[in-house]
Amino acid sequence: MNVTNLEQLKIMAECDIIELPRFKDDIPFVVKVKRTSLLGLIRKGVIPNTLLSAAEELFYGKKASKGVDLDQLTNVMFVMAENALVEPSIEDLKSVDLELTDEQLVALFNYTQEGLKAVQKFRTESTDNVSADNVETLQTDAESNNKSN
Template identity: 40%
Template sequence: MAVTTIEELRKYADGSEVELPGFTPEQPFIVRLRRPSLVELIVEGEIPNPLLGSAAKLFQDGVSQSLGYDGEQFRQTAEVLMQVAKACLVAPTFEEIKAAGLSLTDLQLYSIYGFMQTGVNTLANFRTGQGGKSGDSHGRAVPKAAE
């Protein structure tokens, strides 16, 4: 087994091209993301002190458990997700997206957080859900009570 070289580490710092859920189903959204550490973001002050409780809960429980029903807790978790997106987005940057008049969708924010925690494999679930569907499958999974 060989030691990872500094050149290889620099490639990691450049990030990876990743397909996020698009702003519309027919338009892919390809970005370059890097994987910073949530712990490092906290230590470096990128996650402000008032959000540390929400960041710790997010780190421990993941997004679905951290949102909760408390409005303040939800707001704080959302702020942490925004900070994570700012730290992860290499190209386009978070600021460039905002300057274009866009806001990241909730699904995009969750996807970026998932990428930061586990890498590109997490995003496979989102991509398979976006694929084109044949016209003959509509309504098959709808329970009778919903029809």
């Protein structure tokens, strides 16, 4: 087994470009993000002591002994999103009066914990459930109905 070299580490440290759940159906929301460590943010004091129970609950997936409320959980998820978003930043969104949706916050949190595989479900395109033959028939029927009206 070889030690990971610095060039490989540089590649791992680069930002990812992902598509988050959309604000509007017709406009994709593509962002530049970086992986953020929940424990690293706690160590740096970015997540204050008052939110440690909520961070523990999010990280370990179990109820904290102190009874965490939704406000605390939301604050931790927002701190994670704020630190993960590179472009546009949270400040950029605020400048155009946008706020991340619940679905986007969850997607960003999941990305920080699991990487690209966590957001791939948001990127899948829905497939048509109508075959091309049926579309052609429907189009022909619609055109003939328009001519008779």
